[in-house]
Amino acid sequence: MSDLFEPLEDHPAYRQIAQLIEQRIVDRTLRTGDPLPSESDLARQFGVNRSTVREAIRELEIQGLLGRRRGQKRLHVTRPEPDSLSFGMSRALALHDVTFTELWEAMMAIEPAAAEYAATRRSALELQTLTRTCARFRRESADTEAAVGAVVDFFTVVSAASGNRVLALAQAPLNRLLAPTLARLIDRVPQARKRIQEAQARITSAIKLRRRELARTWMEKHIRDFKRGYELGFS
């Protein structure tokens, strides 16, 4: 049977303060770019000590809601960028020991969709970046580390070009998880480089020509190749 009472939660002051500030950010009273009042000022307003305020803003800073520009002292309201979030996400997944299969299935769900939307919505600039990234892999594929970086960047550029920030955010952590496995895969499977190169070329071409289905199909093949390579290289 379930308990009759829940243990009561305690809300330390620093957490309450963090929530109050967060609320002002979410409801746009504090808008992106606005400077936050100084710590002393906040301490005065909330009627608490500066140390307490400090712990609160540390939370929001970590969550990416507050940040400071390079070499600047005061904090400003910022919008959390996918980069900072994906860091935590991929670390969490790594700590949970996700399997390659799980990663692969997620890629199989997300990357082809991203490619499809990229084909319909990519800008000229994004196409250019994509072409460059593609060329970079061709050029640097001899160096394993650089090659892995180029592959990861390729996926990132495609998801950015998809014009869908939800997909982009979901895609971002996959890269970090893929990198270590991909590095070993490229080294162990001789034909990997050539196959990646061809797939990237096909996908880029499809996105250039705005051929949605083609972009999706080739991305699917590309991802499927990873699984084949994994089975070949790690068994």
Next chain:
Amino acid sequence: MSDLFEPLEDHPAYRQIAQLIEQRIVDRTLRTGDPLPSESDLARQFGVNRSTVREAIRELEIQGLLGRRRGQKRLHVTRPEPDSLSFGMSRALALHDVTFTELWEAMMAIEPAAAEYAATRRSALELQTLTRTCARFRRESADTEAAVGAVVDFFTVVSAASGNRVLALAQAPLNRLLAPTLARLIDRVPQARKRIQEAQARITSAIKLRRRELARTWMEKHIRDFKRGYELGFS
């Protein structure tokens, strides 16, 4: 022209300390469940003040790497759960003003995949939970808020049953974003309740019978319905 030098980054002590502790967690020197030394002890070890340690700990606590069990004082090493992460993710997306289209496209990529894997891997217990959630929607669909909750839970259970933590993590933030729109949708579109109910029944049945393709297909229809409802209700 680009600058000759980059501004050098400063690393406050509290950030360095956070990274050092994080490192010990990631490399498993500190393992999940281990208690963290007391704040005073850490301050002694690092040779800094307790306030500084405190700010560092606050970071890791927010990131879900440290946590305390109910009513307990000391911190323990924990693995960040999708719940805590999805909170920040959905908030970030909300602050970026993602459109319904973006959300819908992401759902369309992720949910059918989750349904498919759920059909192959669901446990008996998960099936039971799914059936219950399905029944709950039928029972409480009159109350809009409860209905939305049930729909969200349905998606959550499916993604949990998929046995894929990467997909589950990617799926989690979608729920929070969906909720407000879904609430208005259910109220405005009369046939919405009935259609959701049927779709949930079909999906549940397919997952029960382990019919992968059927589960995917019905989930696709289910999600597509949301878009139709949205176009019907908000134009």
Next chain:
DNA sequence: GGTTGATTATTGTCGGACAATCCGATTATC
């Protein structure tokens, strides 16, 4: 006008303090 210098504000860090409360051991009770 742009550079330089002085002044002020703000942050990062420190030390110490105290109440509340959790933890563990000891003692009292049945």
Next chain:
DNA sequence: GATAATCGGATTGTCCGACAATAATCAACC
């Protein structure tokens, strides 16, 4: 002997006050 009450130490949450380093501001100067 097992359970309950008690008590002291440890730990956290919060406060206060302080100071060096540096960013922001403003005044003087060429």
